[in-house]
Amino acid sequence: MPFFAPSDDPGPDFAALAKIQGLAPIAPLSAVDDRLRITHATTVVAVRYVDGVVMAGDRRATSGNIISHRAIEKVFPADRHSGVAIAGAAGPAMEMVKLFQLQLEHYEKVEGSQLSLEGKANQLGQMVRNNLPAAMQGLVVVPIFAGFDVRRETGRLFQYDITGGRYEESNFATSGSGGSLAGSVVKMKFHEGLTRDEAVDLVITALFEAADEDSATGGPDMVRGIYPVVATITLDGFERVLDAEIAERFVGLLDVLASRDGGGRISETATETAGGAL
Amino acid sequence: MSMPFYVAPEQVMKDRADYARKGIARGRSLVAVQFAGGIAIVAENPSTTLRKVSEIYDRIAFAGVGKYNEFDQLRIAGVRAADLKGFSYSREDVDARSLGNQYAQILGQVFTHEMKPMEVEILVAEVGVAEPDDQFFHILYDGTVMDENRFTVLGGDADAIASRLEATWAPGLDLLSVLALAVAALAGPDRSLVASDLEVAVLDRGAQRRSFRRIERAELPAFLPEA
Numbered sequence: 441m442p443f444f445a446p447s448d449d450p451g452p453d454f455a456a457l458a459k460i461q462g463l464a465p466i467a468p469l470s471a472v473d474d475r476l477r478i479t480h481a482t483t484v485v486a487v488r489y490v491d492g493v494v495m496a497g498d499r500r501a502t503s504g505n506i507i508s509h510r511a512i513e514k515v516f517p518a519d520r521h522s523g524v525a526i527a528g529a530a531g532p533a534m535e536m537v538k539l540f541q542l543q544l545e546h547y548e549k550v551e552g553s554q555l556s557l558e559g560k561a562n563q564l565g566q567m568v569r570n571n572l573p574a575a576m577q578g579l580v581v582v583p584i585f586a587g588f589d590v591r592r593e594t595g596r597l598f599q600y601d602i603t604g605g606r607y608e609e610s611n612f613a614t615s616g617s618g619g620s621l622a623g624s625v626v627k628m629k630f631h632e633g634l635t636r637d638e639a640v641d642l643v644i645t646a647l648f649e650a651a652d653e654d655s656a657t658g659g660p661d662m663v664r665g666i667y668p669v670v671a672t673i674t675l676d677g678f679e680r681v682l683d684a685e686i687a688e689r690f691v692g693l694l695d696v697l698a699s700r701d702g703g704g705r706i707s708e709t710a711t712e713t714a715g716g717a718l
Numbered sequence: 719m720s721m722p723f724y725v726a727p728e729q730v731m732k733d734r735a736d737y738a739r740k741g742i743a744r745g746r747s748l749v750a751v752q753f754a755g756g757i758a759i760v761a762e763n764p765s766t767t768l769r770k771v772s773e774i775y776d777r778i779a780f781a782g783v784g785k786y787n788e789f790d791q792l793r794i795a796g797v798r799a800a801d802l803k804g805f806s807y808s809r810e811d812v813d814a815r816s817l818g819n820q821y822a823q824i825l826g827q828v829f830t831h832e833m834k835p836m837e838v839e840i841l842v843a844e845v846g847v848a849e850p851d852d853q854f855f856h857i858l859y860d861g862t863v864m865d866e867n868r869f870t871v872l873g874g875d876a877d878a879i880a881s882r883l884e885a886t887w888a889p890g891l892d893l894l895s896v897l898a899l900a901v902a903a904l905a906g907p908d909r910s911l912v913a914s915d916l917e918v919a920v921l922d923r924g925a926q927r928r929s930f931r932r933i934e935r936a937e938l939p940a941f942l943p944e945a
Binding site: 443 | 798
């Protein structure tokens, strides 16, 4: 059982405690991705809406051009009122999430009160910063953090860079290889006062479009019944949207996309149409 | 050079035990009682900020009586041990028995080797899936561990409180009735305790993961019988 003198007591900081106990991972000394293909997780997105935030992530993990997992999860509850979504090297990212969840819970138990949402966002920033030596060797982890701020009564979103830079976004945040594609979709359709239905449809559309263009992002797998993980975070807490609802919304989305073309199916790219006309 | 007086080891131990018991008896008592929906822990504690009862892990609670700074140090060590174990192995590998044994080692060590024993009595309670799986480890200032069931009482007036509980406790009670009898047992025949004298927490048997729930002072009157 760990006891400390007051001068070197780690306080409520679990990461520091784990480090003292020798449980912190060590960064590799040379580039990892050159010799070994690292499993990568890709597109995640979070959008603010009237009741809080919605977070979503596709289910694909890739190693180079190989699909290593079809049903990996990238969106996790951090605690009751916040969530974290990951992109980058899957192994270190999962470990970071586990440590982050425990960090928040440990603080709450030791101190007897919760960290503020701002405090949680800063903690995650420090973890990303601590990962920089590993990131320099190819093990990049770039999460997004979102939560419902019970003091301000609003949803809030935070994006990071590999140095641990923490950027609060007002409307939406994305990360991963398909992040900018998903971000463009959200940016086009975002408006103040999105309802839950609109927000869930929006993140699904964003992930669909990202998967359409980025091979490292997985689309809805209707054959196997694998759909993106979507969760809402409101005053009532973190709640995962059921797969059945996501499946239904995808059917709706495909109908909309197909009806645009008039032919009852989603159109191919314009190049093929042009080629056909020649 | 002065010669220290010879003191028989029996006497040393007896003096230390008396010292610890006196310290513990000065504080107020606490009970942990099993009920259908989990384990209720009721402490006589006028403070809303200095807690006697707290969460250790998903299904494990800690409670202490005696000297606050000493049992709070033990509480934090327990949270650390549990979180480290859950981090390096798995959440399901964290159990009350192992924590109880570690506490017993520390208290025993301090009792025999330090200048002064810890003036505390602590409880590590774990709520099970069903009532027979509930565990209460009651650990004394000298490291003595008692594995109890149904209910346990910590503090100076333990025997009298335990006999009152013995007379009123029954299996399968609901939360409100078990709180009523726990409060009555703590108060005794000559006093009555109100919400502002009490700290109450519950380990909820049906919880998905973290089962510890504090019943805050403000919501407590709704859980207590009308005075």
